[in-house]
Every structure is written in C-alpha cells, then in structure tokens.
Amino acid sequence: MTEPITLTVNGLDYPVVVDMGRNLLSVLRTEIGLTGTKEGCDDSECGACMVLLDDQPVNSCSYLALQAQGKSVTTIEGVMPADGLHAIQRSLLEEGGVQCGFCTPGIIMSTRALLDGNPSPSEEEIRIGLSGNLCRCTGYAKILAAVLFVSTVAVYFVEPAPISAMGHFFQVETPVGSWLIIASFLGLLPTGIDVSLQASEWGKAKKVGMGRLRSTMEEQGLANSFDAFNARKSDLSI
DSSP, rough: OOEEEEEEEEEEEEEEETTTBBBBBIIIIIIIIIIISOOSSSSSSSSSTEEEEEEEEGGGGGGGGGEEEEEEEOOOOGGGTTTTTHHHHHHHTTOOOOSOOOHHHHHHHHHHHHHHSSSSSOOHHHHHTTTTTOOOOSOSSEEEEEHHHHHHHHHHEEEEEESOTTTTSSOSSSSSOOOHHHHHHHTTTTOOOTTTTTHHHHHHHHHHHHHHHHHHHHHOOOHHHHHHHHHHEEEEEH
C-alpha cells in the first residue's frame, strides 16, 4: 500500500508517494536523489546511513519514511555550504580522518549532532557520540583528532555559535596542518609565511606560529586550555 507524503529535507519540501514499509534511506536516495547518505549494514549497526531528524542523529535504514513526515531531515548534502566545505569536513581532511570515505557522511552527521549539543566534549564524550559509526579504514584516532580540533576551534574562537554555523570557517585549499589554519586565521604567523607553504617549510612556521598562538591565548586567559588541547592530541598519538 502506498501513501502520498511530504518530506522536508535540508529545508526543502519533497512530495513523494511511498510504500508504507519503505525506510527513509531508500526514499532519500531513490525518490529524492540525495545519494550522499550511504547504505552499509541495513541493520542500524554501521552508521553510514546517519541523518539528522529534528537535529537528532537517526539511522535512516531503520526509520520509516512515513515517520519522518512533519519533521526536519538533514542529510550530508544539507551540511555543506554552497561554496566550500563545512568545518567538520575540512577538519577530517586535514587530520587524515578520511580514507575510502564510505562511512564519512555518517560520521559527519553524528559529529554535527554531538557538537551542536556539546561544543566542548571530552575525548570520552566524543567516543560515545561516535559509537554508532563504524570505520574499517582509519583506526579512529584521526577521526577523534578531527573532532577534537573542530570542537576546540568552536569553543575558543566562535563561541557561542554552534558548530552548524561554522560552515565557512575552513576555506583553505592547500593541505596544511590544523595548527597552521588556526594561527593563520588569528593573524599570528610571522611575516612572509602563509597557508600555501610547502611541506619543507612547515616545521619553521609551526615553531614560530604555535608559540605566538599560545602567547595570544595566554593573554586571553586560555593558555591552560591550549596546553590541554595539545596534550589531548598527544594522547591520541597524532
């Protein structure tokens, strides 16, 4: 038996006719044509199909499309700004948290839900927040590092704006390290050093740029938080 419904996805209304037993994942991919959300296990185990339903993470493979009527659905396509990458996406790329990429959309959706609700999670809270997402490639350390970094930026530099408002924060096209992105946005790099540096120059820039970054944060009463951030990254062996 089919039923005409209207789904609100990424702020747009989509009138569709669906079988009453269809899951949200298949309707998003087939009827609406948003294929960024992936089908992995089809059993709510892997998290590749994660979407946000009224800003809460949901495994769309196990959620009926009919149940989503009247709710706001956000997919990975709704996270990206029109002219670049979202902060979470850029951070995953910079920290090496992406390999084959199949699980990445679900991880990004879980991360956004986590950080919108808790902009400064502990490592344990990050692990719990991403516990519904499986990755067979990265070993998770780099994913944790990416979430740690983007949450640090959210707290120190754009608070109280939620992570969903950070879509345009990372607009750097060269593969520079996270420290260099922070320092460059704060205007703390020494004269003549910019984000287009080649790898051989990064060491010199890192030593000077990070020192100046810490000094500035110390003036703002954030030195302890900055040191804790670096210590947490060391704990993850990154």
